[in-house]
Amino acid sequence: MGWLQGGVTEEDRLDLTATGAVLARTARLAAPYRRLGIRAFFLLVAWTGTILAGPFLVRRALDDGIRVGDSGVLFESVVAYLAAALLGYVLYRSAIVTLASVGESFLRDMRIRVFDRLLRQALGFYDRNKSGVLVSRMTSDIDSLSELVQFGLLMFTGALLQLIGTIVALGFLSGRLLLVCLISVPIVALASVKFQRDSNRAYLVVRDRIGLTLSALQEGIAGVRIVQAFGREELEASRFSRTNDSLYRSHMDSVKVAAWYLPIIEMAGTITTAAAIGIGGWWVRSGELSIGTVVAFVLLLQGMFEPVQQLSQLFNLVQSATASLSKLYELIDEPIEVPDPDEPQSLSPAGEIDVSNLSFSYGDGPRVLSNVDLTVGAGERIAFVGPTGAGKSTLAKLIARLYDPSEGSISFDGVDLRSATGRELRDRVLVVPQEGHLFTGTVADNIRIAKPDASDDEVRDALDRIGVLGRIEGFENGLHTEVREGGARLSAGERQLVSLARAALADPAVLVLDEATSSLDPGTELIVEGALEELMTDRTVIAIAHRLSTSQRCDRVAVIDEGGIAEIGTHDDLVAAGGHYAALFDAWQRGQP
Amino acid sequence: MSGQQPSDEPTGSSEPSNERDSIDGSPANSRGRHLLVDALRRQRLGLLMGMGAALGWTAFRVTVPRLIQLGIDRGIRGTDPLWRWSLFIAIAGMFSGIFLGLRRYTAFRNARRVEARTRDRLFAHIQRLHIAYHDVTATGELMSRANTDLQQFQNVVTMVPITTGNALIVVAVAVVMLLTDPVLALLALIGLPLVNLLGKKFSEKLHPAVLAVQKESAELAGVVEETVAGMRVVKGFGAEGVQAEKLVTEADDVYRESIRVSRIRARYLPGIELVPNVGLVIVLAYGGQLVIDDQLTIGQLVGFNLYVLMLIQPLRMLGMVVAQWQRAIAAGDRIAEVLDTAPVIVDPSHPTALPEATRTSPVGRIEFNHVHFGYAGGSGPPVLTDFHLTINAGESVAIVGPTGCGKSTVARLAPRFYDVDDGSILLDGIDLRELERRELRRAISLVFEDTFLFSGTIRENIAFADPDASMDDVRQAATLAGARDFIEDFELGFDTQLGERGLSLSGGQRQRISIARSLLANPRVLILDDATSAVDPTKEHEIRDAMQEVMAKRTTIVIAHRAATISLADRVVVLDEGRIVAEGTHSDLLATNERYREILAASDAGESDDTPVPAGAS
Numbered sequence A: 001m002g003w004l005q006g007g008v009t010e011e012d013r014l015d016l017t018a019t020g021a022v023l024a025r026t027a028r029l030a031a032p033y034r035r036l037g038i039r040a041f042f043l044l045v046a047w048t049g050t051i052l053a054g055p056f057l058v059r060r061a062l063d064d065g066i067r068v069g070d071s072g073v074l075f076e077s078v079v080a081y082l083a084a085a086l087l088g089y090v091l092y093r094s095a096i097v098t099l100a101s102v103g104e105s106f107l108r109d110m111r112i113r114v115f116d117r118l119l120r121q122a123l124g125f126y127d128r129n130k131s132g133v134l135v136s137r138m139t140s141d142i143d144s145l146s147e148l149v150q151f152g153l154l155m156f157t158g159a160l161l162q163l164i165g166t167i168v169a170l171g172f173l174s175g176r177l178l179l180v181c182l183i184s185v186p187i188v189a190l191a192s193v194k195f196q197r198d199s200n201r202a203y204l205v206v207r208d209r210i211g212l213t214l215s216a217l218q219e220g221i222a223g224v225r226i227v228q229a230f231g232r233e234e235l236e237a238s239r240f241s242r243t244n245d246s247l248y249r250s251h252m253d254s255v256k257v258a259a260w261y262l263p264i265i266e267m268a269g270t271i272t273t274a275a276a277i278g279i280g281g282w283w284v285r286s287g288e289l290s291i292g293t294v295v296a297f298v299l300l301l302q303g304m305f306e307p308v309q310q311l312s313q314l315f316n317l318v319q320s321a322t323a324s325l326s327k328l329y330e331l332i333d334e335p336i337e338v339p340d341p342d343e344p345q346s347l348s349p350a351g352e353i354d355v356s357n358l359s360f361s362y363g364d365g366p367r368v369l370s371n372v373d374l375t376v377g378a379g380e381r382i383a384f385v386g387p388t389g390a391g392k393s394t395l396a397k398l399i400a401r402l403y404d405p406s407e408g409s410i411s412f413d414g415v416d417l418r419s420a421t422g423r424e425l426r427d428r429v430l431v432v433p434q435e436g437h438l439f440t441g442t443v444a445d446n447i448r449i450a451k452p453d454a455s456d457d458e459v460r461d462a463l464d465r466i467g468v469l470g471r472i473e474g475f476e477n478g479l480h481t482e483v484r485e486g487g488a489r490l491s492a493g494e495r496q497l498v499s500l501a502r503a504a505l506a507d508p509a510v511l512v513l514d515e516a517t518s519s520l521d522p523g524t525e526l527i528v529e530g531a532l533e534e535l536m537t538d539r540t541v542i543a544i545a546h547r548l549s550t551s552q553r554c555d556r557v558a559v560i561d562e563g564g565i566a567e568i569g570t571h572d573d574l575v576a577a578g579g580h581y582a583a584l585f586d587a588w589q590r591g592q593p
Numbered sequence B: 001m002s003g004q005q006p007s008d009e010p011t012g013s014s015e016p017s018n019e020r021d022s023i024d025g026s027p028a029n030s031r032g033r034h035l036l037v038d039a040l041r042r043q044r045l046g047l048l049m050g051m052g053a054a055l056g057w058t059a060f061r062v063t064v065p066r067l068i069q070l071g072i073d074r075g076i077r078g079t080d081p082l083w084r085w086s087l088f089i090a091i092a093g094m095f096s097g098i099f100l101g102l103r104r105y106t107a108f109r110n111a112r113r114v115e116a117r118t119r120d121r122l123f124a125h126i127q128r129l130h131i132a133y134h135d136v137t138a139t140g141e142l143m144s145r146a147n148t149d150l151q152q153f154q155n156v157v158t159m160v161p162i163t164t165g166n167a168l169i170v171v172a173v174a175v176v177m178l179l180t181d182p183v184l185a186l187l188a189l190i191g192l193p194l195v196n197l198l199g200k201k202f203s204e205k206l207h208p209a210v211l212a213v214q215k216e217s218a219e220l221a222g223v224v225e226e227t228v229a230g231m232r233v234v235k236g237f238g239a240e241g242v243q244a245e246k247l248v249t250e251a252d253d254v255y256r257e258s259i260r261v262s263r264i265r266a267r268y269l270p271g272i273e274l275v276p277n278v279g280l281v282i283v284l285a286y287g288g289q290l291v292i293d294d295q296l297t298i299g300q301l302v303g304f305n306l307y308v309l310m311l312i313q314p315l316r317m318l319g320m321v322v323a324q325w326q327r328a329i330a331a332g333d334r335i336a337e338v339l340d341t342a343p344v345i346v347d348p349s350h351p352t353a354l355p356e357a358t359r360t361s362p363v364g365r366i367e368f369n370h371v372h373f374g375y376a377g378g379s380g381p382p383v384l385t386d387f388h389l390t391i392n393a394g395e396s397v398a399i400v401g402p403t404g405c406g407k408s409t410v411a412r413l414a415p416r417f418y419d420v421d422d423g424s425i426l427l428d429g430i431d432l433r434e435l436e437r438r439e440l441r442r443a444i445s446l447v448f449e450d451t452f453l454f455s456g457t458i459r460e461n462i463a464f465a466d467p468d469a470s471m472d473d474v475r476q477a478a479t480l481a482g483a484r485d486f487i488e489d490f491e492l493g494f495d496t497q498l499g500e501r502g503l504s505l506s507g508g509q510r511q512r513i514s515i516a517r518s519l520l521a522n523p524r525v526l527i528l529d530d531a532t533s534a535v536d537p538t539k540e541h542e543i544r545d546a547m548q549e550v551m552a553k554r555t556t557i558v559i560a561h562r563a564a565t566i567s568l569a570d571r572v573v574v575l576d577e578g579r580i581v582a583e584g585t586h587s588d589l590l591a592t593n594e595r596y597r598e599i600l601a602a603s604d605a606g607e608s609d610d611t612p613v614p615a616g617a618s
């Protein structure tokens, strides 16, 4: 259930070719910043040089100055050392800024690119992908990249350069002594490989458990009303405690991994120093090495083991960032199911909808609609009725081109929907879904969603046109009342009214109401529908409703059953014909006042 | 919650986390401090061990440069056997390594314990907090209390042994240096407090900037979450452009704040590196001259050099620790604020037990006694005014009223999700406030208008009130709720998993599972808040039959808009603007009450049976 974190498991391990592909693509995407990137790299190289210069200058001061009593050489070395330090200051400073600007620009592009892609995907994509996973691409995956950009990259490159630079410098000082110092390499290498592997494993477990804990937390908070309604507070707390405890244990496992590794690196550092003193000192005694060289060695060694340790810790970060990148690329590469045409045709302001020989199934699921033919005239009001799961909503969604037909076609005023742009189509055809999902913000913000530049007066006007302005203005802050998370501040019916007001504000040529009034009391429903009817004269309305009072008020009724249109005609004709609809209406009537 | 292995020394780069307002130790922080001190006290054994390890680490660590110095002077330049000094260095290194590991382990164990324990406490407390609190507190906010704030808070527990070690190192090194050569020591050390100062400044500047980045990232995540959750609305209304623009704004904000963070890094980090380097230059210049003048040995010079290097990290850390402490206290304060919020809806100290049912006196009588109620603790506009209603044991009452009149509010008051502002509610003669909540909520079960199902199997969801319920009970509840057929049609039947809020079920199916969940509790009073709105007309009669059976056995309050459901009730109460405006049977009201007809959109009495309602009627 680790969906909050996007289910991190083995897929976090990439093989080499995949890593290569990811890196190559990243380089291509980052092309606009290539020159800056190269500059950052050379700044870092130069900075590493200034760090390594220190011990060399100490050696010169010792061997050529101090030991022979030459204050001049000492002075020269001191000045050079100071200059190197100051230069290092400047280089480091601009390296940080340059690297950050490359990384952050790349991240900004990436965020916008991925989100754009998400927005362009059709609803079918959202049927297949859990929303938690999609959100985690934009959050935890991009976060792990930004962690890398914000400090990992600098530290990683810096540490790598410093490690390489130190080894080169040591070899340059004395190849023989370097060989001696290499005695610790096998241990360090083995320990680092093992650490890297163990800590990666521990890290993945931790990430997984964090995901579990967060979703348990989230569910516990979001479902608190149900928990309390059933008196399960204590039970839920103890269940959470178990999840939380497993997170604690995974944390401890990862602490243990680091707790043996760090000492080994620290020991290796000191033992190498001991060897340099012992054997190097021996060679100094025998005159084969200068004391300055040994001292420079000792000083350089101090700066060598920290990078090793940093590298093996940062390696996980780099690895998970690469994995994140590859997941993001996968998302970007996902084809768009309902694409805009290359050469769009423009749509006339109004027109008839023609569904011809349409068949549809969700993904590779069973046929939901087969061979449907239907013409809805401009300005007509038509109701879709029928049992649950018959395909009413599906047909409505196809007419709004939220999906494309598997076979057959739908056209608006003679233009196939697939040849129009999504933008233009949406200006003509709007769908009001049953759950009028509200976004955090005020009532007015929520109504404006289909027409962002609408003024408060226009919003008020829209509410007025569906006959409910008084109710909303009755709230303490009127239009500017915060609806809170998921619209919790409003009653169920009020949420639907806001959703309907959105449609009234946008004023489209074709309006699809998919059970958009199911939570309203019939009285309010009548008022709203009456108002919409007036508002929508000359406009087409497709209404899906379980309350047959709605279908009674429409020009025509289409009974949808088992994936096709079973009957179609005016309410009166269908009742008179004594078929499906008549039976349905009869059942409904018997329940009516 | 960063899963990343934090480095042993949380430098400026191991990111602190979250969150708004006062970061500095303002007086309001005493609660946070109290929480922290309390947490530390509970961990005193672990802390003691950690500090012991830190002491050991310091002792051996400080010995190493001294041994190197002696190795150079007595071994390389003198006549002592070299291997002896090498061995000493190696042994000191071994021990300092062991203590380092020990210190790290205990430090993190203490911190993770504090974290786990506090999170448990928080969760349990959040579960108990009254609904009015949850109404105004966003989920995300509580999430960050139990997550990022807690992270910050536990960080400081890690700091205790580490800071002890660092402080000891600084003192020990300074003493050793001063003993060796006071003047050189002073010269070498003179600049180093600057590292401390810079570290402190850096931390102070960095933190608000990092918070800003986190705030912007959270806002960006908010846009993404909402957009994905509301994708049907976004697509249906063609709001892609609006959302895309929102995201660009947020992405630009994140970019701007992140660049600001890197500027701060660029301003301080190189300086923090530079100062000790200058110290090294001074040591080399003055110390080198001393060696030339034979007042200092080469080994001592090298030793000095190594000591200066050794001081950099601890000083930098000590500079940051103050700011980190303040942050932890501020985070602790926010956590304590939640923990100290007393639940308003609490059990009485001497609860009264509900009377048991006997043959002569059935149970489930509920009385609303002149109830007045408004949200926001009564400070909001009144929602219910003088709501007075008695429902007898076994009776079923329908509440009918226009949108927003307060029907759901009545439903929420009965299980005591909120306390009434005035008046009282009695169950079987006992004021709800005198009952134990657990008992009350077993007795009164509410089916909410928006169904929330947990991730888990269908069975687990239905058996929510009683996880140990037998399969037979679960099946029976499902049958009564009209859910059994479709559940058994699923491949896995009752073991079907519901993911992400159970969205894979249709609205009608979810409603029926949540009815089954309430029925399993076998309550005295069942409240159905518009719980059949998503049922299609072909199923109408099935539900009707099922409802009839359910209602026969207990007191029932039904909130509905459908005449078919309403007419099942013994009595109908018409609610308008928070007041009861009429009462009677469905048919009486239809015949006599104009407002009732208006609400149900029914035409005039008498004609209702066969005349279709003309559009825009009444």
Ligand SMILES: Nc1ncnc2c1ncn2[C@@H]1O[C@H](COP(=O)(O)OP(=O)(O)OP(=O)(O)O)[C@@H](O)[C@H]1O
Pocket (backbone or CB within 6 Å): A127, A362, A365, A368, A386, A387, A388, A389, A390, A391, A392, A393, A394, A395, B506, B536
């Ligand atoms: N996103 C989807 N992915 C896969 N199958 C789906 C999806 N949406 C609907 N279905 C299936 O397609 C069929 C038709 O569903 P549709 O929502 O069109 O029915 P409906 O007539 O609108 O029913 P209701 O009255 O319950 O709204 C059902 O069997 C349903 O399970």
Ligand SMILES: Nc1ncnc2c1ncn2[C@@H]1O[C@H](COP(=O)(O)OP(=O)(O)OP(=O)(O)O)[C@@H](O)[C@H]1O
Pocket (backbone or CB within 6 Å): A488, A489, A490, A491, A492, A493, A494, A519, A521, B135, B375, B376, B380, B383, B401, B402, B403, B404, B405, B406, B407, B408, B409, B410, B449
């Ligand atoms: N948590 C809340 N905080 C503040 N006001 C609220 C809250 N919940 C509901 N309200 C307001 O209280 C009034 C009554 O709401 P309630 O949910 O009881 O209405 P309802 O009769 O159930 O309506 P519907 O039929 O639309 O569900 C409404 O005006 C609503 O805006």
Ligand SMILES: [Mg+2]
Pocket (backbone or CB within 6 Å): A491, A492, A493, B407, B408, B409, B449, B529, B530
């Ligand atoms: Mg309600």
